[in-house]
Amino acid sequence: MRRLGRDRAAMAALVLLCLIVLACLLAPVYAARIAHSDPFQSNVGGEVVIGGDSVPVLQPETGGLGLGVTPIGPTWHGAFLLGADMQGRDLAARLLYGGRNSLMIAAGASAICLVLSAIVGIVAGYFGGIVDAILARLLDVLWAFPVYLLAISLSIVLINSRLRIGPVTIASDSLLLPMLILGIVNVPYVARPVRGQVLSLKESDFVLAAIALGVPNRRILARDLLPNVASTLIVFAPLMLALNVMAEAALSFLSIGVQPPVASWGTIIQDGQNLIYTRPLVAIVPGLAIVLTVIALNVLGDGLRDALDPRAKIRVRAG
Amino acid sequence: MLAAAIRRLAQALFVMFGISVLVFLIFVATPGADPAARIAGRNASPETLAAVRHDFGLDRPLPVQYAVLMRRLFVTRDLMSFVNRGQQVIPTIAEAAPVTLSLVAGAGVLWVIGSLVVGLVAAATRGSVLDRLLMILGLIGISMPVFWLAEVVNLFTQSRWHDTWLFSWVPPLGYQPLTTNPLGWFKALVIPWITLSILFIGLYGRVLRASLIEAYEEDYIRTARAKGLSERRVLLRHALRTSLITFVSLFGLDFGALVGGGAVLTEVVFGLHGVGKLTYDALLNLDLPLIMATVLYASFFVVAASAVVDIGYAWLDPRVRLGR
Numbered sequence: 226m227r228r229l230g231r232d233r234a235a236m237a238a239l240v241l242l243c244l245i246v247l248a249c250l251l252a253p254v255y256a257a258r259i260a261h262s263d264p265f266q267s268n269v270g271g272e273v274v275i276g277g278d279s280v281p282v283l284q285p286e287t288g289g290l291g292l293g294v295t296p297i298g299p300t301w302h303g304a305f306l307l308g309a310d311m312q313g314r315d316l317a318a319r320l321l322y323g324g325r326n327s328l329m330i331a332a333g334a335s336a337i338c339l340v341l342s343a344i345v346g347i348v349a350g351y352f353g354g355i356v357d358a359i360l361a362r363l364l365d366v367l368w369a370f371p372v373y374l375l376a377i378s379l380s381i382v383l384i385n386s387r388l389r390i391g392p393v394t395i396a397s398d399s400l401l402l403p404m405l406i407l408g409i410v411n412v413p414y415v416a417r418p419v420r421g422q423v424l425s426l427k428e429s430d431f432v433l434a435a436i437a438l439g440v441p442n443r444r445i446l447a448r449d450l451l452p453n454v455a456s457t458l459i460v461f462a463p464l465m466l467a468l469n470v471m472a473e474a475a476l477s478f479l480s481i482g483v484q485p486p487v488a489s490w491g492t493i494i495q496d497g498q499n500l501i502y503t504r505p506l507v508a509i510v511p512g513l514a515i516v517l518t519v520i521a522l523n524v525l526g527d528g529l530r531d532a533l534d535p536r537a538k539i540r541v542r543a544g
Numbered sequence: 545m546l547a548a549a550i551r552r553l554a555q556a557l558f559v560m561f562g563i564s565v566l567v568f569l570i571f572v573a574t575p576g577a578d579p580a581a582r583i584a585g586r587n588a589s590p591e592t593l594a595a596v597r598h599d600f601g602l603d604r605p606l607p608v609q610y611a612v613l614m615r616r617l618f619v620t621r622d623l624m625s626f627v628n629r630g631q632q633v634i635p636t637i638a639e640a641a642p643v644t645l646s647l648v649a650g651a652g653v654l655w656v657i658g659s660l661v662v663g664l665v666a667a668a669t670r671g672s673v674l675d676r677l678l679m680i681l682g683l684i685g686i687s688m689p690v691f692w693l694a695e696v697v698n699l700f701t702q703s704r705w706h707d708t709w710l711f712s713w714v715p716p717l718g719y720q721p722l723t724t725n726p727l728g729w730f731k732a733l734v735i736p737w738i739t740l741s742i743l744f745i746g747l748y749g750r751v752l753r754a755s756l757i758e759a760y761e762e763d764y765i766r767t768a769r770a771k772g773l774s775e776r777r778v779l780l781r782h783a784l785r786t787s788l789i790t791f792v793s794l795f796g797l798d799f800g801a802l803v804g805g806g807a808v809l810t811e812v813v814f815g816l817h818g819v820g821k822l823t824y825d826a827l828l829n830l831d832l833p834l835i836m837a838t839v840l841y842a843s844f845f846v847v848a849a850s851a852v853v854d855i856g857y858a859w860l861d862p863r864v865r866l867g868r
Contacts, residue, residue, distance in 0.1 A: 362559075365562075369560070371801040372806070373806055381827045478692075
């Protein structure tokens with residue numbers, strides 16, 4: 226950890242991330258105190274006072290047939306700092322609320338993925354034999370799906386059906402759905418290196434000694450293997466987060482992630498798609514937020530890898 | 545060697561079979577996916593529904609339904625979409641495949657050349673300002689969501705700067721077949737190629753630089769230097785050769801996934817009706833026959849790519865042999 230503290234780039238990235246998280250957490254304060262608007266209520270007929278004049282939030286189109294409306298552009302004032310979207314909602318406020326959801330989904334998905342991968346990797350690697358064979362074949366099958374297609378399939382299936390886990394029912398507009406989906410799709414990519422590591426740990430002297438001493442399996446798994454695997458997982462964590470921020474945006478952009486009226490960076494980009502030629506900021510700003518967050522996470526991940534485990538590697542996939 | 549190849553083939557077939565069963569079960573069990581309700585239309589009476597179900601064989605046991613579907617896909621090759629009446633599945637994919645292939649092949653050429661240049665230059669000048677700059681650009685490249693980048697690129701090439709000399713040649717979004725209009729094909733795809741490859745250039749450039757620098761630590765590089773070889777020869781003939789192993793395996797897997805439909809986001813934003821878009825639409829419509837066909841198509845390329853990568857390994861690195 227001290228080595229990480231000396232890495233200036235990683236520290237800068239950490240500060241930037243903290244600022245982004247803090248800003249997103251303060252979203253309700255921003256909406257209530259500065260923007261004075263509800264970012265989830267459409268505000269089609271609304272007006273806003275700028276420099277003493279009252280201006281409609283959705284302005285009639287001047288060019289073309291004059292039939293449509295164009296949302297207000299950036300005012301650089303408290304209200305509609307960055308302008309409005311097609312429903313007259315404050316873009317800046319939605320950006321912060323959206324960030325909250327995007328980050329929450331990415332964090333939840335990464336946690337799910339790392340826990341599942343640790344379980345699958347350790348069980349497959351430690352017990353070997355038939356368990357390993359079955360898990361390996363299952364991972365092979367998942368591996369042969371392009372990641373985005375797998376995520377899209379799962380989203381569509383789960384959005385169409387009501388998922389029930391025991392007594393808990395997850396509604397189709399719950400944030401848990403994208404979290405779960407993104408948590409699952411990356412398991413093959415993380416479980417494999419974990420399994421490999423466990424295989425080599427199994428041959429190491431301290432594990433052999435524990436086995437020879439008759440230490441029960443459960444204790445070996447928890448006391449000897451997990452701590453060693455954990456450092457690999459910690460190195461993966463920021464990179465997983467970065468991948469999941471991007472993947473959440475992609476799913477929401479295809480309108481099968483976060484469901485409206487809830488915001489996320491991906492859904493705001495999708496809202497902005499129809500305004501791209503008139504009010505490009507609506508699509509550009511959330512994208513910039515994603516880029517900044519992902520750069521910071523990647524830099525932090527590089528720093529963490531250099532500090533903890535120079536040999537850990539993860540693949541970034543995209544499409 | 546032959547036994548290993550056969551085992552590899554059997555494994556690939558098993559994976560594809562597993563995928564087809566998995567996808568079939570998932571989408572048969574999905575509520576709202578009931579094809580009979582779609583075929584019969586809204587407000588169909590229960591009798592009509594039952595008749596449709598019987599006509600299409602949807603009242604038969606699941607294994608039979610699966611077998612019939614696979615036979616119509618592979619043997620009689622006349623599988624029909626459940627949603628768009630009369631749409632044959634195989635010609636539909638055959639129509640979409642060239643679009644995706646054009647997109648991915650062009651982007652692939654760009655990203656191999658681009659990342660080789662970035663990786664080699666950065667490794668050769670490691671520690672310099674140029675190296676830093678290239679790595680920062682690469683970092684930005686891998687941190688941009690491809691669909692967002694595509695939107696922004698569209699904003700400039702289709703609207704903001706479209707009337708300037710720079711982008712006035714850019715045609716409206718869409719695809720032109722290579723065979724009928726080669727120039728139109730090229731013009732329509734240049735911008736998507738560049739957009740898709742930027743992210744991969746960043747990723748591969750960084751990976752290549754890292755493995756080149758790792759290779760510099762190896763004994764055989766010291767030996768090569770001790771023999772008095774020029775720095776350029778050490779880099780290009782010795783360090784690059786082993787570094788290409790990682791590079792080739794990454795490229796194979798990514799390329800396979802993209803050809804199979806992994807470029808869905810790029811296709812959606814640039815209005816290219818390729819395999820990714822087709823799969824996405826089939827999934828949205830819960831169109832089981834089309835889903836099965838497109839998913840099998842996608843998995844074929846992923847599986848084939850990983851087999852090719854294994855062979856590539858053996859070719860590049862004599863230490864690695866199949867079925868080790």
